[in-house]
Amino acid sequence: MAADVASKVPFYQLCALLEKISKRSGNDAKKKLLKEFIDEWRDFHQRLHAGNENTTDSFYGAMRLLLPHLERQRDAYGIKEHTLAKLYIEILGLGRDSPSALKLLNFRAPKSAKGESGDFASVAYWILKPRCCERGTLSVGDVNRCLDNIAAGHAAKSKEVVRKNLLHMLKETSALEQKWLIRMIMKDMKMGLSQQSVFSLYHEDAEDLFNVKMSLEKVCVMLRDPRVRLHEVEISVLTPFRPMLGDRGTPNKIGKLLCGRPFHIETKYDGERMQLHKQGHVYKFFSRSGNEYTHVFGGDSMSGTFTRHIAACFKDSVHSCILDGEMVGYNPETKTIGSKGEQFDIKSTNLTTYQPMMFVFDILQYNHSVLSNKPLKERCKILKDVFDPIEGRIKVSEVKIGSTKQDCVNALNEAIDLREEGIMVKDPDTPYCPNKRKGGWYKIKPEYIGGLMDELDVVVVGGYFGAGARAGMMSHFLCAVAVPPETGGKPSRFQSFCKVGSGYTRRELFEFNRKMADHWTVFDKKNPPQWLHLASGLKQRPDAWIEPSNSSILQIKAAEIVDSDQYKTGCTLRFPRVEKIRDDKPWYDCMTTHDIEELWKKSSGKLAGRYAEVDEDEDAGPVKKRRVTTARHVRPTVMDKFKATDVSGVTQVSEMLCDKEVCVINGPVDQPKAALEKLVAELGGSFVQNPGEETFCVLADKVNLKVRNIMKKGVYDVVRAQWLLRCRDQGQLLPWNPSDMIHKSPKTAAQFALDYDRHGDSYYDDATVESLKKVFEKIQEEGNAKCAMAEDIAECEMEYFPQDSPYGLFRLCRVYLDSNILIGDSTTHIKDSPLELTALELRLHGATQSDTLTRQVSHVIVDSRDLRRVCSLREENRRRERKFHIVSQLWVQDCLEQGTLLGERGYEPESH
Structure with a gap:
C-alpha cells in the first residue's frame, strides 16, 4: 500500500496547531496558522508523490478531523460524554466517588475544572494532564482508522469493536491530544474558525464544490492544486448536493427587491425537503442535509413506500433526472395534507394514516444535461414534460404569478386561512445556487410579519446547562403556564408547557443568567417541587428549577400549538423563540392552562390568527399591531x-x-x-x-x-x-x-x-345478516390490531433490547406460507409440508402467520421445490396496491444465520 501524508504526520502536531488556533485572538491570526499548516501539507505531498499525478492521496485525512460534523452523521460513533467519562474512570483507576471521577461525570456543573464547566473536553484535559504522557504515538492516519473502526463497530452494534479502538486511542495519546480527540468525536471543535473559513483556506472553490458533491474526500482530491479553479461545478445524478434555500422575506422586501417584475408564488408545504434522483430504473432519495432515504422510499419500481407508486408516471423520453421538492404526508381518505406537528414521520416505513406524496418545484438535471445555470422559468417549462401527476403521490407545485406587494399579501392570507406554513416567492430569472439563501428565493411566513402572530407570556420554571459557547450558564429554559386558582389570587400550581432556547442575544442570555444565578436549585427527581407538575415519568425534567416568584416571564412567539406527551399541558409550541424578556410584568401574570386551551380552539393550534395587509412600515418590526377591518372571506380550512x-x-x-x-x-x-x-x-x-x-x-x-x-x-x-x-x-x-x-x-x-362474546355477537338477540357481517368485520379488525401490537413490541425491542432480542427478528413480518399443491383440479393443504418447520422458525422469531392471503400479508413463503403457484401469486400481487414479497424458504434460513433481515430480491423464485 502506497504511503500517504496522513500516515506521516503525527496527530500531536495537528492537536498542537488546533490549541494555538483556539488561543490566538483575531480571525486573521487564526487563519494564518491554519494556512501555514495546509501549505506545509501540500509541500510534503508533492515531495512524497513526485512524478505520480494519479495519486488519490490528499488533505482529506486532516480535513475530516478539522470538520468532523461534515464527515459522518451526528450519531455515527454512538459515544456520548458519559460513556467517555466511565472509560476514563476505568482506565485511570479512579474511585467512583473520587473528586476527579465526579468532575468527569458532572462536567456540566459549575466549577468542574479550571472554569471550563460545560465543556467535557476541557474538564477531561485537566484531569488527564498529570496522568498522561507528554506526547502520543499515533499519526493522523492512525486516528482516522480508529474512528472508522468505531463507526463501523457502532453500525454493526459491536460494542467490543468500539471499546477496543477507543481504549487504544486513549492509551496512546497525550492529554492535549485527547482534548481535541474528544471534540472530534463530539463534532464540536471550538477552535474559533468557521466551516467557510476552513474551506476558503484550502481552496476558493472548496465550499461550492462541497455543496454540490457533499463529500469532503472529493473536495480534497479534486482541488489538490490551489492554482486550478473549478469553473463549473456539475450536479451529478445519484449524488446528493446541498439544495438552494429561501431567505426570509416580507411583502415589502419583495416589492423593493423585484421592483415590479413578475415573480413566482408557491405554497410552502409543511414537509421534508427531498431530492429525487432517477437514472434508468434506479432511484435515490436524499434529504436537505444529504442523508439518503432510498431504503424508505424505494430504489426501484417494485420497492419502497413511494417509488413503486410513481415509477410508471415518468415520460418514456426521460432517461435521467434530478427533481427537487417537498415530501409531505397525504391522507387518501380525507384527501388532505398532514402537518409535521401531528407527530408522524414521512420517512418512516410504518405509516398508516398518511402516504408519501411529493410536490416537485424544480429540476436540476434532465437526460444528463445539468440545468442549474438556466433561469427558473426555463427549468419550470422543462419540469412540466418530465412526468404525469398522480393524485396523492406526485405533483408539480402550483405556481401563481405576482408582481405587487398586494399579490404577496393575498397569497399569504390564503395560506393563513388554509392553515399552511406560508408561501415561497421566487425570482424567475435566477439560476439554481446550491446551499445559498441569497439567490432569489424568499420564504414568507406569518411569524415574519409583525402583528400576525399571537404572543404567549410564559414563566421560566427550569433551566438546562449549556455547552460550547453557552457553557457555564443556562442556555435553554423550561417554561410553564399557571393552573387558574380556584379562589382567586396568585397561582400556586404550574404545568410544564414548552422548552425554549432561541430568540435572545448572547448579551441578553448572559444578563438573564446573572439575574437569576442565586435562585437556581438542582432538580432532584426523587423530590421534585410540589408546585411544578411535569408529564408522567418526569419527562422534560430540567437540570435545575426556580421558584416562579424569583423568575421572569418570557414573551414567546411560535408557529403553532401541537399535541405532546412530553409536557403536563398535553401540548407544546412548535418552533418557539423568545420575543422579549418581560421584566415589566409580574410572574403571576403569565398565561393559564385555560388561555392555552382557548388559543387551541380559536385557530386549530395555528398561531397566525390575523390577516396580513399592505403596510409600508411592516419591516420596522413587530411593535405595530393592526387588525384588518375589511370583511374576511370564509374559506374552508383543514382543521x-x-x-x-x-x-x-x-x-x-x-x-x-x-x-x-x-x-x-x-x-x-x-x-x-x-x-x-x-x-x-x-x-x-x-x-x-x-x-x-x-x-x-x-x-x-x-x-x-x-x-x-x-x-x-x-x-x-x-x-x-x-x-x-x-x-x-x-x-x-x-x-x-x-x-x-x-x-x-x-x-x-x-x-x-x-x-356479548368477544367478537360482539349477542348472547340473547337473534343473528341477522347485518349482525353477522359486523361480527366478521370485527374479526378482521382484531387481525389488524395484532399487526399494530407487533409494531408496538418491535418498537420496545429496538429501544430497550437492540442487540439482545434475536427472537424479534421477523416481528414486523406477516407471512403466508404457500403449503398448497394441486391434486387434479383441486387445491389441497399438505399437512407435512417442508414449510411446516419454516413456519415454526418464523413464529419463534416473532413473525405473525396468516392462514389466508390477507391485505396485511408482507411476505409469501414458497417451497423452492414446488413453484407451480408463483405465477398466480405474482398476478395477485399486481392487482394489489399494497404489495407482498414472494421468497423461498432459503430467505428465512439465511436471515436466521446472519441475524438480520436480508434483502428479498435475491430470494425471489423463478416461476415454472
Missing part, C-alpha cells in the same frame, strides 16, 4: 374540526338527548364535526370541545391523536358517529352495541361482557 359550531339558528326537534352532554371530535366526510354538533343540538343535547365529568359520550368517525389521548384516560365511551345518525333516522335513542364502540369505559365494558 375546522377543532372549532366550536354556532348553533344559535338551530331549532330543537327532539328531546332524545335531553340533559346529555356530547363531545364531537370528528365525523365522516358527508357529516363533519360541525354538522354532528348541530344534530346534537337538534336532538336536545349539548356539546363541548373537550370531555368532562358530565360528558355522556365522545363521538368520532376516525381515531386521531386527540381520540387516542381521550382513550388513554380510560374513563369515556368513544362511540362511532354513525350511531348518532342511526338514532336520528329511527327517531329514538338506540342502545350501543359492540360495533358502535371505538373505546369502552370500564362500566360499559363490564356490561358488554355479560351480553
Whole structure:
C-alpha cells in the first residue's frame, strides 16, 4: 500500500496547531496558522508523490478531523460524554466517588475544572494532564482508522469493536491530544474558525464544490492544486448536493427587491425537503442535509413506500433526472395534507394514516444535461414534460404569478386561512445556487410579519446547562403556564408547557443568567417541587428549577400549538423563540392552562390568527399591531374540526338527548364535526370541545391523536358517529352495541361482557345478516390490531433490547406460507409440508402467520421445490396496491444465520 501524508504526520502536531488556533485572538491570526499548516501539507505531498499525478492521496485525512460534523452523521460513533467519562474512570483507576471521577461525570456543573464547566473536553484535559504522557504515538492516519473502526463497530452494534479502538486511542495519546480527540468525536471543535473559513483556506472553490458533491474526500482530491479553479461545478445524478434555500422575506422586501417584475408564488408545504434522483430504473432519495432515504422510499419500481407508486408516471423520453421538492404526508381518505406537528414521520416505513406524496418545484438535471445555470422559468417549462401527476403521490407545485406587494399579501392570507406554513416567492430569472439563501428565493411566513402572530407570556420554571459557547450558564429554559386558582389570587400550581432556547442575544442570555444565578436549585427527581407538575415519568425534567416568584416571564412567539406527551399541558409550541424578556410584568401574570386551551380552539393550534395587509412600515418590526377591518372571506380550512359550531339558528326537534352532554371530535366526510354538533343540538343535547365529568359520550368517525389521548384516560365511551345518525333516522335513542364502540369505559365494558362474546355477537338477540357481517368485520379488525401490537413490541425491542432480542427478528413480518399443491383440479393443504418447520422458525422469531392471503400479508413463503403457484401469486400481487414479497424458504434460513433481515430480491423464485 502506497504511503500517504496522513500516515506521516503525527496527530500531536495537528492537536498542537488546533490549541494555538483556539488561543490566538483575531480571525486573521487564526487563519494564518491554519494556512501555514495546509501549505506545509501540500509541500510534503508533492515531495512524497513526485512524478505520480494519479495519486488519490490528499488533505482529506486532516480535513475530516478539522470538520468532523461534515464527515459522518451526528450519531455515527454512538459515544456520548458519559460513556467517555466511565472509560476514563476505568482506565485511570479512579474511585467512583473520587473528586476527579465526579468532575468527569458532572462536567456540566459549575466549577468542574479550571472554569471550563460545560465543556467535557476541557474538564477531561485537566484531569488527564498529570496522568498522561507528554506526547502520543499515533499519526493522523492512525486516528482516522480508529474512528472508522468505531463507526463501523457502532453500525454493526459491536460494542467490543468500539471499546477496543477507543481504549487504544486513549492509551496512546497525550492529554492535549485527547482534548481535541474528544471534540472530534463530539463534532464540536471550538477552535474559533468557521466551516467557510476552513474551506476558503484550502481552496476558493472548496465550499461550492462541497455543496454540490457533499463529500469532503472529493473536495480534497479534486482541488489538490490551489492554482486550478473549478469553473463549473456539475450536479451529478445519484449524488446528493446541498439544495438552494429561501431567505426570509416580507411583502415589502419583495416589492423593493423585484421592483415590479413578475415573480413566482408557491405554497410552502409543511414537509421534508427531498431530492429525487432517477437514472434508468434506479432511484435515490436524499434529504436537505444529504442523508439518503432510498431504503424508505424505494430504489426501484417494485420497492419502497413511494417509488413503486410513481415509477410508471415518468415520460418514456426521460432517461435521467434530478427533481427537487417537498415530501409531505397525504391522507387518501380525507384527501388532505398532514402537518409535521401531528407527530408522524414521512420517512418512516410504518405509516398508516398518511402516504408519501411529493410536490416537485424544480429540476436540476434532465437526460444528463445539468440545468442549474438556466433561469427558473426555463427549468419550470422543462419540469412540466418530465412526468404525469398522480393524485396523492406526485405533483408539480402550483405556481401563481405576482408582481405587487398586494399579490404577496393575498397569497399569504390564503395560506393563513388554509392553515399552511406560508408561501415561497421566487425570482424567475435566477439560476439554481446550491446551499445559498441569497439567490432569489424568499420564504414568507406569518411569524415574519409583525402583528400576525399571537404572543404567549410564559414563566421560566427550569433551566438546562449549556455547552460550547453557552457553557457555564443556562442556555435553554423550561417554561410553564399557571393552573387558574380556584379562589382567586396568585397561582400556586404550574404545568410544564414548552422548552425554549432561541430568540435572545448572547448579551441578553448572559444578563438573564446573572439575574437569576442565586435562585437556581438542582432538580432532584426523587423530590421534585410540589408546585411544578411535569408529564408522567418526569419527562422534560430540567437540570435545575426556580421558584416562579424569583423568575421572569418570557414573551414567546411560535408557529403553532401541537399535541405532546412530553409536557403536563398535553401540548407544546412548535418552533418557539423568545420575543422579549418581560421584566415589566409580574410572574403571576403569565398565561393559564385555560388561555392555552382557548388559543387551541380559536385557530386549530395555528398561531397566525390575523390577516396580513399592505403596510409600508411592516419591516420596522413587530411593535405595530393592526387588525384588518375589511370583511374576511370564509374559506374552508383543514382543521375546522377543532372549532366550536354556532348553533344559535338551530331549532330543537327532539328531546332524545335531553340533559346529555356530547363531545364531537370528528365525523365522516358527508357529516363533519360541525354538522354532528348541530344534530346534537337538534336532538336536545349539548356539546363541548373537550370531555368532562358530565360528558355522556365522545363521538368520532376516525381515531386521531386527540381520540387516542381521550382513550388513554380510560374513563369515556368513544362511540362511532354513525350511531348518532342511526338514532336520528329511527327517531329514538338506540342502545350501543359492540360495533358502535371505538373505546369502552370500564362500566360499559363490564356490561358488554355479560351480553356479548368477544367478537360482539349477542348472547340473547337473534343473528341477522347485518349482525353477522359486523361480527366478521370485527374479526378482521382484531387481525389488524395484532399487526399494530407487533409494531408496538418491535418498537420496545429496538429501544430497550437492540442487540439482545434475536427472537424479534421477523416481528414486523406477516407471512403466508404457500403449503398448497394441486391434486387434479383441486387445491389441497399438505399437512407435512417442508414449510411446516419454516413456519415454526418464523413464529419463534416473532413473525405473525396468516392462514389466508390477507391485505396485511408482507411476505409469501414458497417451497423452492414446488413453484407451480408463483405465477398466480405474482398476478395477485399486481392487482394489489399494497404489495407482498414472494421468497423461498432459503430467505428465512439465511436471515436466521446472519441475524438480520436480508434483502428479498435475491430470494425471489423463478416461476415454472
